[in-house]
Amino acid sequence: MKKRIFVELLFLCALVHFTFAQATPIEGLFRYRLDNGLELFIMENDSAPLAYIEIAIRGGAVTQTKENCGLFHLYEHMMFKGNEKYTNQKACTEALNKMGVSDWNGTTGIDRVNYFFTVPSSLVYDGLEYWSYAIRTPLMDREEFEKEKNVVLAEISGGQSESGRIFAAGLFKTLFPESPWRLDSSGALSTIKNSTVEQLRQIQKEYYVPQNTALFVGGDVKHDEVYSIVKKIYGSWENGPQAKGGSVKVSTPDKAPLKNDVKYVFADDRMGGNIIQFVYYLRGPDAETDAVDTYPADVWAYLLANPSGSFLQSLTADKDLMIPDADYAGGGYSTMRASGMINFSAAMLNQGSSAVQKGEKLLKMLKGPVLENMYKSGTGFENENILKVKQTLEDSRIYSMETAQKFLSSLSATWASSGADYFIEYDSNIQKVQKTDISKYLDKYVRDKNGVAVLFVSPSYFEENKNEFDKYGWKVLNKDNAFWWQ
Amino acid sequence: MKNNCLKNLIIALSFLAIIFAGCASTKASDEDPYYKSNIGEFSTHTLSNKIPVVVKKSGSQIVVVRVVFEGGTPLIAPEKAGIEGLLLNLMLHGGREYSYEEIQKMQYDKTFTLNSSSGKDYSVMGLKCIKKDFDSVFSVFSDAVNSPLLEQPDFDKFILQEKDGVQRSLSDPSEQLSIELYKTLYDDSSYKTSPDFTEQSVNSVTLEDVKAHYKKLMDSNRIKIVVVGNFEGEELQNLIAKLDGAFGSIPAGGYKKPATGRLNFNKADKTIINPNAGSSAYSAGLFYCPNRYDKDYVAFAISLMYLDDIFFSHVREEGGAVYSIGSGVLSGRNMAGVISAYKISDKENIRRLISESIAMFPDKKGVEAKLDQYKNKYITTLFDSGQNAAGVAANIVTSLEYSDFYGTYLKRSKQVQDVSAKDVIDAYKKYVGDGTKIFWVTVTGD
Numbered sequence: 001m002k003k004r005i006f007v008e009l010l011f012l013c014a015l016v017h018f019t020f021a022q023a024t025p026i027e028g029l030f031r032y033r034l035d036n037g038l039e040l041f042i043m044e045n046d047s048a049p050l051a052y053i054e055i056a057i058r059g060g061a062v063t064q065t066k067e068n069c070g071l072f073h074l075y076e077h078m079m080f081k082g083n084e085k086y087t088n089q090k091a092c093t094e095a096l097n098k099m100g101v102s103d104w105n106g107t108t109g110i111d112r113v114n115y116f117f118t119v120p121s122s123l124v125y126d127g128l129e130y131w132s133y134a135i136r137t138p139l140m141d142r143e144e145f146e147k148e149k150n151v152v153l154a155e156i157s158g159g160q161s162e163s164g165r166i167f168a169a170g171l172f173k174t175l176f177p178e179s180p181w182r183l184d185s186s187g188a189l190s191t192i193k194n195s196t197v198e199q200l201r202q203i204q205k206e207y208y209v210p211q212n213t214a215l216f217v218g219g220d221v222k223h224d225e226v227y228s229i230v231k232k233i234y235g236s237w238e239n240g241p242q243a244k245g246g247s248v249k250v251s252t253p254d255k256a257p258l259k260n261d262v263k264y265v266f267a268d269d270r271m272g273g274n275i276i277q278f279v280y281y282l283r284g285p286d287a288e289t290d291a292v293d294t295y296p297a298d299v300w301a302y303l304l305a306n307p308s309g310s311f312l313q314s315l316t317a318d319k320d321l322m323i324p325d326a327d328y329a330g331g332g333y334s335t336m337r338a339s340g341m342i343n344f345s346a347a348m349l350n351q352g353s354s355a356v357q358k359g360e361k362l363l364k365m366l367k368g369p370v371l372e373n374m375y376k377s378g379t380g381f382e383n384e385n386i387l388k389v390k391q392t393l394e395d396s397r398i399y400s401m402e403t404a405q406k407f408l409s410s411l412s413a414t415w416a417s418s419g420a421d422y423f424i425e426y427d428s429n430i431q432k433v434q435k436t437d438i439s440k441y442l443d444k445y446v447r448d449k450n451g452v453a454v455l456f457v458s459p460s461y462f463e464e465n466k467n468e469f470d471k472y473g474w475k476v477l478n479k480d481n482a483f484w485w486q
Numbered sequence: 487m488k489n490n491c492l493k494n495l496i497i498a499l500s501f502l503a504i505i506f507a508g509c510a511s512t513k514a515s516d517e518d519p520y521y522k523s524n525i526g527e528f529s530t531h532t533l534s535n536k537i538p539v540v541v542k543k544s545g546s547q548i549v550v551v552r553v554v555f556e557g558g559t560p561l562i563a564p565e566k567a568g569i570e571g572l573l574l575n576l577m578l579h580g581g582r583e584y585s586y587e588e589i590q591k592m593q594y595d596k597t598f599t600l601n602s603s604s605g606k607d608y609s610v611m612g613l614k615c616i617k618k619d620f621d622s623v624f625s626v627f628s629d630a631v632n633s634p635l636l637e638q639p640d641f642d643k644f645i646l647q648e649k650d651g652v653q654r655s656l657s658d659p660s661e662q663l664s665i666e667l668y669k670t671l672y673d674d675s676s677y678k679t680s681p682d683f684t685e686q687s688v689n690s691v692t693l694e695d696v697k698a699h700y701k702k703l704m705d706s707n708r709i710k711i712v713v714v715g716n717f718e719g720e721e722l723q724n725l726i727a728k729l730d731g732a733f734g735s736i737p738a739g740g741y742k743k744p745a746t747g748r749l750n751f752n753k754a755d756k757t758i759i760n761p762n763a764g765s766s767a768y769s770a771g772l773f774y775c776p777n778r779y780d781k782d783y784v785a786f787a788i789s790l791m792y793l794d795d796i797f798f799s800h801v802r803e804e805g806g807a808v809y810s811i812g813s814g815v816l817s818g819r820n821m822a823g824v825i826s827a828y829k830i831s832d833k834e835n836i837r838r839l840i841s842e843s844i845a846m847f848p849d850k851k852g853v854e855a856k857l858d859q860y861k862n863k864y865i866t867t868l869f870d871s872g873q874n875a876a877g878v879a880a881n882i883v884t885s886l887e888y889s890d891f892y893g894t895y896l897k898r899s900k901q902v903q904d905v906s907a908k909d910v911i912d913a914y915k916k917y918v919g920d921g922t923k924i925f926w927v928t929v930t931g932d
Contacts, residue, residue, distance in 0.1 A: 047545070048869045089803050093795055100862025102870065118870055120862065150806035154766065154831035158809065161764040161931075269657040269762065272650030307590040324643050326590055349646065388595065395597040398547050398616055403873045458653070 024424050030223035037211025038234050042226050043218035045404040051124040052405040054116035054216040055131045056412045059207040061110040061185040062338050070187015073108040074152050075200050081144045084137035099123050108185045111337045112416030121220035125229050132233045140197045156186040163268045170482035174262050174452045176253050180484035183339050188485040205242045212245020216412050218404025252286040252338040258450040264477035265455045265469045267462035276348045276355045278362055282451035284333050284340035287418035296441040297333040299433045302389050304331040309380025310373040321358055322349040337417040356468045359455045375439055383435050393427050518900040525893050531726045534734035535706040540892045541713045549620050549715035550875040551613050552883055556708045558607040560676040560744035565690050568683030570609050573696050574602035579640050581629035598623045604681050606818050608887050628732035641693040648683045659763035659929045667770050667927050670756055676746045705739030712882045714875040746819045753925040763931035767830040771924040775823035775917050778888050784901045785909035786917050791860040796846050801839040807832035847914055853907040864902045
């Protein structure tokens with residue numbers, strides 16, 4: 001009897017060991033994990049006879065070193081240049097065409113590299129097989145590699161003249177001084193030019209491994225059928241000795257990198273002179289180490305957007321700032337694996353006081369009375385205001401599930417930055433947030449902390465007022481000093 | 487990687503334009519199973535003032551309403567370019583019953599959107615909400631359409647933003663390309679007025695002009711309404727009654743659909759210097775192409791898919807000359823074929839590579855070998871565009887506007903299936919092959 005029970009328990013344990021599969025609290029969403037660590041997420045939605053297929057790895061800029069910065073992006077390009085089955089770019093394209101893929105793409109971000117397309121749902125096997133060959137057996141032909149470098153160089157050198165890119169580079173360089181390359185998926189031109197296939201192979205060994213990868217499949221599909229297909233195609237994929245992912249963590253940069261606020265002025269030729277823009281960034285919680293703080297951060301960001309709340313009311317009421325209405329100011333927090341940031345922003349009419357005066361006042365308000373109001377009663381940060389978040393979450397879920405692609409894209413981004421459990425348990429964790437949690441979050445990340453403020457003005461305005469910017473300590477940010485390798 | 491920045495130009499996601507084409511002369515077909523299975527989900531209605539309403543039943547909790555104002559830029563003087571878009575924005579900025587502050591509070595509480603867009607042939611105002619909120623959201627929307635405040639402080643604020651927007655467009659090379667493309671292609675046509683503000687018009691439009699334009703817009707002869715949502719039976723009847731109550735009293739005015747003549751493609755190349763392009767260039771080549779009513783339109787569209795793959799292979803991969811290259815159409819009642827190259831690195835050889843690519847179109851055997859693939863691609867796009875309520879509404883609106891029948895887009899998949907290799911080759915030769923006049927507009931850094 002005891003032996004039988006023991007055998008049965010052993011059998012049950014074996015089942016649990018070999019099959020991690022479950023429905024989730026989210027209707028239509030199922031999750032699996034193969035023995036090799038590959039995660040699989042399936043969203044059933046039969047609104048059209050299509051299947052969306054995405055494969056993603058946890059990595060990107062955040063897993064870069066100074067020496068290989070930009071190479072995750074170059075690797076992404078090489079994924080379409082040939083593999084064991086489709087041995088060159090033409091064959092890859094023909095395979096995509098054969099499946100009726102109308103749009104396919106890959107992206108390299110800070111936390112995630114992903115590849116995706118949509119196929120007729122009857123071809124979901126072919127689609128999954130396609131990505132299996134692409135991700136497991138890229139040929140990395142040297143001649144193709146050299147050609148693709150030129151394409152990537154054209155892409156990123158064009159980007160380095162773009163105002164948005166210049167601003168972001170300067171922000172990251174300042175707020176993440178230890179390792180700004182961990183937010184730069186484009187990289188330096190010289191790194192790309194001098195890169196080798198061997199460097200890409202090293203990335204493959206470490207990051208393109210099943211325990212660091214997830215598949216996202218959704219649309220007119222059945223979860224158990226997709227699981228069977230994935231098990232058949234991907235089950236033999238192995239993690240090598242250098243495989244990262246799984247329980248391997250990334251380091252998180254200093255949360256207080258600045259002794260004082262850094263103030264920049266950016267002469268932006270996108271600005272016409274009638275509007276001044278202001279942004280202020282602080283370090284926020286990182287999903288890798290501070291996941292529990294991300295929930296009050298998100299609730300706080302939602303409360304900031306309340307047009308009747310003290311944050312927007314106090315900013316729009318100030319006549320000096322000339323913020324037209326609640327649509328022109330805001331704040332938020334972005335959940336990232338190791339680069340969480342808190343932001344405040346405002347667009348102000350360029351009338352009355354100068355840009356410098358507006359910027360100085362706004363910064364003082366944000367760090368002073370505006371912040372202090374958030375601790376007080378009756379200012380829109382009460383528990384009764386927090387209750388509204390629940391309804392908003394339910395409504396947002398309805399919109400997000402309208403198509404499988406929309407839902408899975410969001411899940412994939414969160415999987416990469418914070419993990420799937422975070423996504424699935426998000427609603428229930430958000431609903432536990434109280435005012436006291438928000439106060440603690442503000443104490444830890446906002447009060448008495450230093451960040452990066454940037455004023456965006458037109459080039460002609462800057463020229464006319466540069467002495468004043470200089471006098472008040474607003475340093476010039478431009479393409480000559482924004483990039484971390486300069 | 488493969489970049490869809492082409493949509494920054496007025497290419498409108500190239501093949502989305504294709505799916506809106508239709509054959510006005512073809513009656514609704516019962517032989518098409520996809521058409522047959524979907525056409526039954528439509529109902530049509532007419533308000534008291536003869537405004538037509540099309541309702542498509544969906545299974546989701548999301549409701550989309552679109553009020554279409556037909557006419558577009560042929561009815562607007564060049565010195566007032568951008569006025570219709572501005573008017574629609576102002577209409578959504580507060581009405582007699584709901585101030586903008588109230589609307590902002592409601593949007594915070596209820597998660598809905600009110601939006602508008604204006605184009606060459608028509609403009610649209612719309613709402614998107616969850617069905618449980620429809621009554622209250624519709625009330626706001628109806629107030630915005632019927633009783634907008636159109637106040638001076640709001641006008642002043644928006645005009646300042648538009649001025650900055652014009653400045654921004656001129657400094658961004660890809661946006662500047664869009665502007666120059668539009669000017670060059672349409673300057674001698676009925677579309678010579680841009681839907682967007684120009685450097686000239688942004689300094690000349692007044693609030694009085696906007697109010698006068700509102701009166702022209704509120705003409706039942708030029709309005710159509712499209713609804714996508716889970717309405718049937720009594721709920722559907724209540725919906726129509728609500729729409730009639732809100733919009734059924736809009737009077738008939740003097741609107742007549744404007745005539746739009748053929749576009750002229752016999753133009754010289756144009757190059758503009760923009761230092762912000764750096765060492766790159768952005769270029770678009772325009773050529774004559776069939777309109778959506780033409781019987782060879784689908785075949786032409788499929789032929790461009792072959793061409794796109796040749797471009798990708800020959801110009802991008804082998805030539806390394808560009809970050810992104812593709813072909814498509816500029817949408818409208820009169821369309822234009824376009825080849826666009828984004829972030830060109832090899833300016834010296836790009837045209838040669840493009841010409842070589844055009845000449846590399848496969849022979850009949852080559853076309854046949856891949857025809858099913860491209861048909862599948864086309865059909866995937868068709869289904870993809872109709873996965874959500876907003877996409878379905880967009881399909882219906884463009885079907886209505888460009889073929890006078892709401893269900894035209896449903897027929898497209900059968901039309902694709904019926905295309906032969908000969909059709910594709912004939913269409914390619916006629917519109918793209920050797921001797922096709924293409925004029926180029928280029929924005930370059932040096």
